[in-house]
Amino acid sequence: MQWSFPIARIAGSEIRVHVTFFLLLAWIGIVQFRQGGQTAALEGIAFVISIFACVVLHELGHAVAARRYGIKTPRITLLPIGGVAEMERMPENPRHEIVVAVAGPLVNVLIALVLVFGFGAVLSADAMGAIENPAQNFLNRVAAVNVILVLFNLIPAFPMDGGRVLRALLSTYYSRTRATDIAARIGQALAFAFGFLGLVSGNVLLVFVAIFVYLAASGEAMAVNLQDAARSVDVRDAMITEFETLGPNAILDDAVELLLRTTQHEFPVVDGADKVRGVLTREALVAGLQTGGRAMPVIEVMAKDMPLVGVNEGLEAALKSLQGSSTSVVGVVDGSGKLIGYINRENVGELMMVRAAIGS
Numbered sequence: 001m002q003w004s005f006p007i008a009r010i011a012g013s014e015i016r017v018h019v020t021f022f023l024l025l026a027w028i029g030i031v032q033f034r035q036g037g038q039t040a041a042l043e044g045i046a047f048v049i050s051i052f053a054c055v056v057l058h059e060l061g062h063a064v065a066a067r068r069y070g071i072k073t074p075r076i077t078l079l080p081i082g083g084v085a086e087m088e089r090m091p092e093n094p095r096h097e098i099v100v101a102v103a104g105p106l107v108n109v110l111i112a113l114v115l116v117f118g119f120g121a122v123l124s125a126d127a128m129g130a131i132e133n134p135a136q137n138f139l140n141r142v143a144a145v146n147v148i149l150v151l152f153n154l155i156p157a158f159p160m161d162g163g164r165v166l167r168a169l170l171s172t173y174y175s176r177t178r179a180t181d182i183a184a185r186i187g188q189a190l191a192f193a194f195g196f197l198g199l200v201s202g203n204v205l206l207v208f209v210a211i212f213v214y215l216a217a218s219g220e221a222m223a224v225n226l227q228d229a230a231r232s233v234d235v236r237d238a239m240i241t242e243f244e245t246l247g248p249n250a251i252l253d254d255a256v257e258l259l260l261r262t263t264q265h266e267f268p269v270v271d272g273a274d275k276v277r278g279v280l281t282r283e284a285l286v287a288g289l290q291t292g293g294r295a296m297p298v299i300e301v302m303a304k305d306m307p308l309v310g311v312n313e314g315l316e317a318a319l320k321s322l323q324g325s326s327t328s329v330v331g332v333v334d335g336s337g338k339l340i341g342y343i344n345r346e347n348v349g350e351l352m353m354v355r356a357a358i359g360s
Helices: 020-067 094-119 125-129 138-153 161-171 176-201 204-231 254-259 280-294 313-321 345-358
Strands: 002-009 013-018 075-079 084-085 266-270 276-281 308-310 329-333 339-345
Touching: 020 075, 020 094, 020 138, 084 313, 094 138, 094 161, 161 176, 176 204, 204 313, 204 345, 254 266, 254 280, 266 313, 266 329, 266 339, 276 280, 276 329, 280 308, 313 329, 313 339, 313 345, 339 345
Parallel strands: 013 075, 308 329
Antiparallel strands: 002 013, 075 084, 266 276, 329 339
16 A cells, blocks of 8 residues: 555564554644643553554454465555555455454454453443543543444444455355445445534544445455456456566666556566566656666566466456555466466456446
8 A cells, every 4th residue: 555654564464554644643642732731642642552553453353364264464554544454355255254354353352351351441331432531541441442443343334344244144145246246335325324424523534434435345346346257257368468578687777768668567577488587567667766776677676476377277366366466467377487478457457348348
């Protein structure tokens, strides 16, 4: 995710923070300082940080449960509206999806129980209704936040945890694509409700949550529909076959020439036998030019983990490789391992758009 940077790596997942998170901390600090001075500002910032620590643990709960089914979670990103666990994919087995979905809220339940029975925190109606009041006990407020996180995340607004449970349950009666469409529509309807409540109450954060839920539900439904359509398409029907490559001894100046002369945004790096060594994306090229100049070797900035699929495989395999890769490109190779084409998200989308238009 752009405008985010890593701060830690836990259980195989890179924890990243979006820069807007610090805007939230600054805003909380300023508001609390005006109301109660430096002590109140520091306590307010500490409270927000403790909330997001619970959010990280919540997302790690998802990640650990997903790893049980062979699914990695490369990144967890903290945003002002919460955390996003970027999993390679969601399990298609409904039972597995339910386990992964409820693992996060269960972590918050455990945190609340530890605070209550281990540290003497008190869960009461006052604490639940006044978590923003610094006069309330700090641990009471943190415990209350975890209960609220459980209740909020279990709302059946796809793609929140409750929405994923709903999708999994629907999948036992409908196809996964149909179940996703139904869950996404329910999520979008609830997003409109969140947005309305946010506007009426003046709660800007709730409006942002509504926007996020609506866009995420739309995006997830589109991705599942794309994956379903890809099951009937072969890689050879979607791959780009006319493209320029770079050699392992090329420098960034060579890549600049190709960038200006062609419409490509990524350039596979191959050896003399057309075996893939990596791929240079436009973003990596620009970053390399800024740090090392035109004479920097391509191999120093290229992505070396470009995924590969066979030419006779289905497009679904390529899509899974795209989802689990840090690059936006999947190479297509023949039986001898020679690069004969590549697939990126843009041309997959164009292929599906054309197929939908002609009804095939």
